[in-house]
Amino acid sequence: MNVFEWSFLAGVLTATAPVLLAALGGLLCQVAGVFNIALEGQLLWGAFVAVVVSDLTGSAWTGVAGAVAATVVFSALLSGPAVALRADPIVVAVGLNLLALGLTAFLMRQIFGSGGTYSSPELAGLPDLGELGLDVPVLREQSPLVPVALLLVAVLAFWLTRTRSGLRLRAVGQHLDAAQAVGLRVSGYQHGVTLVAGALCGLAGAQLSLGNVTLFSEGMSAGRGWIAVVAVMLSGVYPGRLLLACLLFGVAEAFGFRLQGAGLPQQAADAAPYVITLAALVLAAVARRRRRSYEHA
Amino acid sequence: MSAPAVAHRVVASAPVVAVAGALLLTTLVMLVVGVDPALAYPALVRGAVLDGNLEYTVAAFVPTLGMALAFALPLRAGEFNLGGDGQLAAGGVTAAAVALLVPLPPGAAVVLPLIAGAVAGGLVAVVAAPLSTRLGIPAIVSTLLISAPAVSLASYLVRFPLAEPNTGIAQTPPLPDAAHLPALGGSGYLTIGLPLIAALTALWLYADGRTVLGYEIRATGQNREFARYGGVRVGRVAALALAGGGAFAGLSGALIVLGPPHRFVDGALTAPGYTFTAVAAVLLASARPVVVPLTVALLTFLQVGGQGMEREAGVPSQLTQIVQGLIIVIVAVLATLRARRPR
Amino acid sequence: MYAAELVGVTKRFGPVLANDGIDLAVARGEVHAVVGENGAGKSTLMSILYGLHRPDAGEVRRDGHRVVLRSPTDAIRHGLGMVHQRFRLFPGLTVAENIVIGAEPVRKGRLDRAAANEAVAALSERYGLRADPSALVGGLPVGVRQRVEILRALYRHAEVLILDEPTAVLTPGETERLFEVLRTVAATGVSILLVTHKLSEVLAVGDRVTVLRQGRVTGRFTTSETDADELVNAMIGRSLTPPVRRRAHAPAGDPLLEVRDLTVRDADGVARLSEVSFTVRPGEIVGLAGVAGSGQRELIDSVTGLRGAVPEVLLTGTPVKAGRDPRVAYVPEDRHGRATAPAMSVAENVLMGAQRDLASRWALPRAKVRARARDLVDRFSISAASVDVPIGALSGGNAQKAVLARELTRPSTVVVAEEPTQGVDVGVRERVHDLLRAARDEGAAVLLQSSELSELRDLADRILVLYEGRVVAEFPGDATEKELGRAMTGATG
Structure with a gap:
């Protein structure tokens, strides 16, 4: 098996894109001091709405727009309770993840008439870059959202370090009271990033259901939102590191896929991303532990 | 306090408001998508308690209560155990393996798989403890990440080494008769799992409120630094709480496998969503452990009733997941509103 | 204008x-x-x-x-x-x-x-x-x-x-x-x-x-x-406080707390405490002065056992035990972070540390827990609606009295008090000082860390000054604030 072939790299990128988009949203929330572990539910919800809207309108791009809009609305269910009312963000997020699971499965049956997996020849998926004239290896079979995701890493890095609102956002996350004391509208920033994270999860969902594949199946987010949460934990507030963390996951998934092709059971492929993500988390924490050792002595 | 005052307190209590609010919102969802609540709700009630369904509901109450303990016990120590599915599957597959592979005398043939299941669940869960107390990785993330491979492993075992030969179905062969949980009074669904889990719940409630360990677990959950300062070995207490939670989950898995249809069927443990029904129930009880069995009963009722609703009124049973999700969100909001209200 | x-x-x-x-x-x-x-x-x-x-x-x-x-x-x-x-x-x-x-x-x-x-x-x-x-x-x-x-x-x-x-x-x-x-x-x-x-x-x-x-x-x-x-x-509202009432007889007997050549390094290998040695004898209050971050945290955590077993710290002649040594009563400065669990009841807060003594085998009878708490509330005149209210609902002064009640009723011979009057009113401050003096008079060895030099001068028999992790000076309790202030900057002599 040759790992270093174009198709493997393409597979890595495909696996990375939805996680990266969701994780960018999570990173923004972390920068502004909002604990957002509702990425999983938002990702699933975005994937579902993308398919429904694309199916209804026949346009994948309308599907993407619908997913973004609907997931922004969904994320308001987090920002309202957790930012405005200061409810426990963990509990709210656990509820929202469950809500997304139930809502998508329920509406799927109501709209498409059956559960499980929905796909149809009429369902429009996102075009490949190859079809759009970008006929280069690795990117040829990716959706346009893949380069968008990569571009957003740079955009976010620029925003956070070079602009006034980016500076203020970082300030809010570092010291809430201090931000208030210098006259920043703290909750405005926190609502803002939670909703932007919703939009990014909408994109992530659309990429998953209209880019990576062209179908919706129940629970198809399959833990990617949680892996995005871990990627954020690993990378702090640095978009560059976030890209690396998400690529690590992409490699794990693509590698697992290969293993399956090589005859290993599917369960090993399923487990690979989680095991690798957990291992990365543990290694990073061990490295960080040196600094914390005094408190736990 | 007068009777009306008591009634008022019950009606205005967080669980009641949360359930009412969630049902109201769910009714709105029904109306939006064109489901007639006047058909759906009676179907739900029938599905849960009438036409011989009550027995089935009570049977589903057992693993849900077990999973509620699996979430509630670590939560008292401040650790979120969201990895119930993995612990449940590990317990189930271990119990099945022991029952199938180890020849045991009657009695031990039931007890040993149950113990093995509990131990397996506890082991899966306890991995999260040092990650949390020593490395600062939140249990909410690590339990989830560990859960997925555990489910995959169970799935692999039941498809290959433990699979029933020549059927192509992902399930173990039927367990030997000696390993079947004794039925309760000739019932088709109910086993001694019910009194067992009830006794364990009572034991937990007693331990939580009236033992040294319970006190130290609660102190750890309320303020870890305070507990550490007071001489509580918080790392060990957190590990114990997580292991205990995992053991309840593993035991629940074992109870399912040793009950009808007496085999491990891939996905049968995790598909009904016991884990998150239990999470919703525990959060609904809002830090009052005594209420947990009641909230579990209520949500099991909704869960099982939902299946009846699907059969009878054609309303997808996933509606009950929506109710659960909304309940959790509303509980969180009520908690913060209550904390703000000046006393 | x-x-x-x-x-x-x-x-x-x-x-x-x-x-x-x-x-x-x-x-x-x-x-x-x-x-x-x-x-x-x-x-x-x-x-x-x-x-x-x-x-x-x-x-x-x-x-x-x-x-x-x-x-x-x-x-x-x-x-x-x-x-x-x-x-x-x-x-x-x-x-x-x-x-x-x-x-x-x-x-x-x-x-x-x-x-x-x-x-x-x-x-x-x-x-x-x-x-x-x-x-x-x-x-x-x-x-x-x-x-x-x-x-x-x-x-x-x-x-x-x-x-x-x-x-x-x-x-x-x-x-x-x-x-x-x-x-x-x-x-x-x-x-x-x-x-x-x-x-x-x-x-x-x-x-x-x-x-x-x-x-x-x-x-x-x-x-x-x-x-x-x-x-x-x-x-x-009155003139300068009268001169401190010190006891006539000097503290005597073998030291209850002895620190021998204690050096503590942080994770990066930087010394937070260097070669610290001192003793506290029965019936003695030793003050600990110093600018914040001079090693007080490390020293106190070492003495109380919270840093683990430290062989250089001897309590009644034997090394301090890891976790929390029962021979030390400890009043921490951080009332909500360390000293209490604000959401737990007064009864459960004053229980901490005594839970195993009150228990019979496994069981921890609630009646006993509450009776003990009521007794402490009475003896230390803590004003609380009942022992079942969360301790976070008490005023700062009453919460602090509850912490003192819990710690000073431990069967301990060494008392460590950290900023014991921070954020409490004058009346409670007097009360806290009386309690610390009483502990001393009963023969406890008291280590008092405070950033208020007047507090140290009111209470301490001797005052040690920490500077960058070292004990740079030792003064009698009636040292002037000027002398202490000079030592706190590292200017010895």
Whole structure:
């Protein structure tokens, strides 16, 4: 098996894109001091709405727009309770993840008439870059959202370090009271990033259901939102590191896929991303532990 | 306090408001998508308690209560155990393996798989403890990440080494008769799992409120630094709480496998969503452990009733997941509103 | 016309009348000290002036005009600036970013770093407040951080600058420098409100003084025409505290606490404590002085066993045990972080540490737990509605009494008290001091860490001074604040 072939790299990128988009949203929330572990539910919800809207309108791009809009609305269910009312963000997020699971499965049956997996020849998926004239290896079979995701890493890095609102956002996350004391509208920033994270999860969902594949199946987010949460934990507030963390996951998934092709059971492929993500988390924490050792002595 | 005052307190209590609010919102969802609540709700009630369904509901109450303990016990120590599915599957597959592979005398043939299941669940869960107390990785993330491979492993075992030969179905062969949980009074669904889990719940409630360990677990959950300062070995207490939670989950898995249809069927443990029904129930009880069995009963009722609703009124049973999700969100909001209200 | 005035300001928090019809006027370019004991209402008053609280009655005036301040943003707009006791800085941002935030220079839609750095450098120059604009604030010493706070206020064109207990975290040398800066700033026409409870500072730097006691103004003085006695009178309503009642006989017997050549390194190998040795004998109170962060935390955590088994620490002749050595009673400074679990009941809070003694085998009978708590509540005159209310609902003073009740009833021979009177009112302070003296008289060895030198001088038989992790000096209990202050900066002798 040759790992270093174009198709493997393409597979890595495909696996990375939805996680990266969701994780960018999570990173923004972390920068502004909002604990957002509702990425999983938002990702699933975005994937579902993308398919429904694309199916209804026949346009994948309308599907993407619908997913973004609907997931922004969904994320308001987090920002309202957790930012405005200061409810426990963990509990709210656990509820929202469950809500997304139930809502998508329920509406799927109501709209498409059956559960499980929905796909149809009429369902429009996102075009490949190859079809759009970008006929280069690795990117040829990716959706346009893949380069968008990569571009957003740079955009976010620029925003956070070079602009006034980016500076203020970082300030809010570092010291809430201090931000208030210098006259920043703290909750405005926190609502803002939670909703932007919703939009990014909408994109992530659309990429998953209209880019990576062209179908919706129940629970198809399959833990990617949680892996995005871990990627954020690993990378702090640095978009560059976030890209690396998400690529690590992409490699794990693509590698697992290969293993399956090589005859290993599917369960090993399923487990690979989680095991690798957990291992990365543990290694990073061990490295960080040196600094914390005094408190736990 | 007068009777009306008591009634008022019950009606205005967080669980009641949360359930009412969630049902109201769910009714709105029904109306939006064109489901007639006047058909759906009676179907739900029938599905849960009438036409011989009550027995089935009570049977589903057992693993849900077990999973509620699996979430509630670590939560008292401040650790979120969201990895119930993995612990449940590990317990189930271990119990099945022991029952199938180890020849045991009657009695031990039931007890040993149950113990093995509990131990397996506890082991899966306890991995999260040092990650949390020593490395600062939140249990909410690590339990989830560990859960997925555990489910995959169970799935692999039941498809290959433990699979029933020549059927192509992902399930173990039927367990030997000696390993079947004794039925309760000739019932088709109910086993001694019910009194067992009830006794364990009572034991937990007693331990939580009236033992040294319970006190130290609660102190750890309320303020870890305070507990550490007071001489509580918080790392060990957190590990114990997580292991205990995992053991309840593993035991629940074992109870399912040793009950009808007496085999491990891939996905049968995790598909009904016991884990998150239990999470919703525990959060609904809002830090009052005594209420947990009641909230579990209520949500099991909704869960099982939902299946009846699907059969009878054609309303997808996933509606009950929506109710659960909304309940959790509303509980969180009520908690913060209550904390703000000046006393 | 005054730069800022508070007229008839009244503020009530529940049953507590924090400010009661206070008038305060600050002239342009003056350094105006506001003094009073803890709980006298200084912080509330300044919070009202800075828009953090709204007064129940009365008004705020700037340059003679009434202003309504709904938030710090309003206050900033009206030319007010505040340096809080706990700094409001962003550790991950640079000095320049911390200063300009909220009014950042922008060029072509982007943050103009160069302009920000220039503006900050110019300000530093003008007021003699040296700080590197591009350094990250998180790594700066406390004194420099405070300069950043002051620069921030000046950058926002503050004409009235409020400083809340600015010297609490500074060494005497840094304090000197701060006072120079304040005089420079005042000379440019900025009015300075200096909140403090240290009279020497008031006399050193203030032009005028307003004294508060129990929410009211009890004196207004011009510093050149007053002295410490007069100020103390106004502050506590009686003359200087009588000389400390020390016992006639000296402490005797083998030391109960002995620290031998203790060195503690942090994770990076930097020594936080170096070769610390001392003893505390039965019936003795040993004070621990030093600027915050001189190794107090490490020393106390070593003595109490919270750092694990430390062979260099001997309690009654044997090494301290890991976890929490039962031979030590410990009153921590951080009341909600370490000393209590605010959401748990009073009964369960005072239980901590005694749970195994009260239990019969496994069971921990609730009746016993509550009976014991009621007994403690009575004996230590803690005012609580019942032992079942959360301890977080108690006032600071009552919560502190509960902590003392729990610790001093342990069967311990060594008592470690850390800032035992921080944030409590005068009455509770007296009570706490009496309890510590009583423990001493019963033969306990007491180690008392306090940043209030007057407290150390009131209680301690000997005072050790920590500086950069070393015991640099030892004084008798009646050492002067000047001597102690010199030692705290590392100037030995």
